Amino acid sequence: MRAALYVPIVKEQQVRYLLCIYHNDPYQWFSDQVVLLTELAGRTWNKLARLEAEERLKASEENYKAIVNQSVSGIFKIALDGRILFANEYFTKMLGYTPEELQEMRVTDLIHPDDREKTYIGLSNMVQTGKPFDMEKRLKRKNQSVLWVTNYVAPLFDGLKEPTGALVVSVDISRQKAVELQKDEFISIASHELKTPLTSVKAYGQLVQQTLKEGNTEELDDMIGRMNLHIDRLVNLVSTILDTTKLERQEFSINLEQLDINELITEKVKENQLAAPHFHFVLHPCTALWIYGDKISLGQVLNNLISNAIKYAPHGSTITIDCRQEEAGVKVSVTDQGIGISEKDQEKIFEKYYRSVGLLESGRSGIGLGLYLCGEIIRRHHGEIGVSSSLGQGTTFYFTIPSIPQK
Amino acid sequence: MKTIAFVEDDLGILDVARFIFERAGYTIRLHHSAGSLLSQLHSNPDIFILDKQLPDMDGLDLCRRLKTNADTSAIPVLMLSANPQIKSLASAAGADAVMEKPFEIKDLLSVVSQLTSSRHN
Known part of the structure; x- marks a missing residue:
């Protein structure tokens, strides 16, 4: 036991x-x-x-x-002299440095030269007041590219409550910055595009006033007609911008009714011929073909495709509008003899805000919304939109919409 | 009669420019691209009016080219643009005057008159 x-x-x-x-x-x-x-x-x-x-x-x-280390923000600790004492995995991924490389660096090495001064001021205020602060700034990645971040900086103290450094949470805001940049660029482009027809409208307004004063009314009818064409251009531009906003807010609606697509095409070709007498328009109409469509929206699509042809093709060239019955429905195409669109641009041309590189280089403008809107309108008609083109050979934009079977 | 070479890619503005200058007693030659102007420079105009945004060349580059060419360097250049930065850009490109779109016709005619008369005085 x-x-x-x-x-x-x-x-x-x-x-x-x-x-x-x-x-x-x-x-x-x-x-x-x-x-x-x-x-x-x-x-x-x-x-x-x-x-x-x-x-x-x-x-x-x-x-x-x-x-x-699981955080999806960069977190790092710095000493008062700017040495990086610690960095989490995410911060190393954000900048492309290894933890060892970062610990050999000072925080200033990571900051874009144009943002260094405001960082010094922020850190120096923090040391004086003991209060945290946040700041938008650009960091430099190892590959020298720029990364926009918001840094949330909190002071660290020793036992005697003296500041010893700072703990920084760094949030990648590059996507938000890209959207802001796109928005600013859009406003600048849209303002320019609006000013062009406004210049004509304002000038015709002054000419009409002067002509009335002179009592010479012979030219008035012509001037007012031309002024109205530019007012229509302005209305179209503003409608495109507003419709795009409606699309984004899911407020864009179309009213489908039975309509003769041939009649609509003929009407739009006549309108555009009047606005661009320097071009030769050829219309290959189809026999009366009925579709379910929104007359206003489809009119916008036709106007957009024809005015693009006018914009990018040489004066005096031919613009061909073709309408034919196919198995999938009615196919409408607009062909120009313009500068053409590269294959790379064709892939993206219906994306919002996309402006072809070739066109930008050639100085031609556009707000990058017209074809995007056309694509969305045709999709809402259960149809398809497309482009075929080769550089220097002209371009054909086309869309198909289901037609109403003939009884 | 003074001659104006007007270079602009927008058909509407070309049209209205013709109205404005013909009524004011000028001869106006309309060009929708830099290439069109450069290929027809055999007889020099009294003034060039250039848009900044042209289909085949930046209007500022066209201005520089005209100002560095011995045959055209003495001819005044007026830059027209909807770009708000046009004033500083045009001055750097050697333009003699600049006007932002939309413009007042009386201001445009006054600048053109000054530039074309100072050239011959």
Whole structure:
């Protein structure tokens, strides 16, 4: 038979551990041995409590490390002299540096030269006031490309409450910046595009006024007719912008009714011929073909395709509008003898805000919304839109819409 | 009768320019591209009026080219553009005057008159 002695280690009225002493043979414990072991159990508690605290701290550190490294923001710590003391994995990925490379660098090495001064001012204010701050700025990646971030900077203090550095959370805002840039660019392009017909309208307005004063009314009819054409251009531009906004807000609706596509095409060709007498228009009409369509929206599509042909083809050239019945429905195409569109541009030409590189280089303008809107309108008619072109050989834009079966 | 060479890619503005200048007693030659102007420079005009945005060349580059060509360097150039930065850009390109679109006809005629008369005085 063996002998055992159990000494409970009690803290705050709870048994936290048990000190167990075994003897291989039957044994009678002496009272001084029991006192000694009780004393030992008490001392052991202090050591155990310390070990427990260390375990908790270690678990907590692991926990924070996991949070910091799983974060989808860059997190880094800097000393007051700008040395990078620590950077999480995400920050190293954002900039393309290894953690070791970052720890050899100062934070200023990462900041775009134009944003360094405002960073110094921000950090110096933070050290003086002890208050956190945030700032939009550009960082430089290892490959020298620019990364827009918002940095949330909080001061770090030592035991004497003296600042020792800062903890920075860096959020990638490059997508937001790209959208802002696109918006600014769009406003600038749209303003320019609106000013061009406005210049003509304003000039004709002044000419009409002057002509009336002179009492010479012969030219008035012609001038007012021309002025109205430019007002129509303005209305079309503004409608395109407004319709695109409606599309984005899911507020764009079309009213389908039975209509003769041939009649609509003939009407739009006549209108455009009047506005661009320098071009030779050839219309290959189809026999009366009925479709379910929105007259206004489809009129916009035709106007857009024809006015693009006018814009990008040489004066005096031919613009051919063709309408034919095909298996899938009615196919309408507009062909010009213009500069053509590269294959690369053809892939993207129906995307919003896309303006072909070739056209931009040639100085020709556009707001990058017309063809996008055409595509959306045709899709809402359950149809398809497309382009075929080769550089220098002209371009054909076409769309198909299901026709109503003939009875 | 003074002659104007007017270079502009927008048909509407070309049309209205013809109305404005013919009524004011000028001869106007309309060009829708830089290439069209450069191929017809055998008889020099009294003034060039250039848009900035042309289909085959930036109007500012066309201005530089005219100002560095011995045959055309003395002919005044008026730059017209809807671009609000046109003033500083045109000055750097050597233009003699600049006007932002949309413009007042009386201002346009006054600038053209000054530039064409100072050339012969």
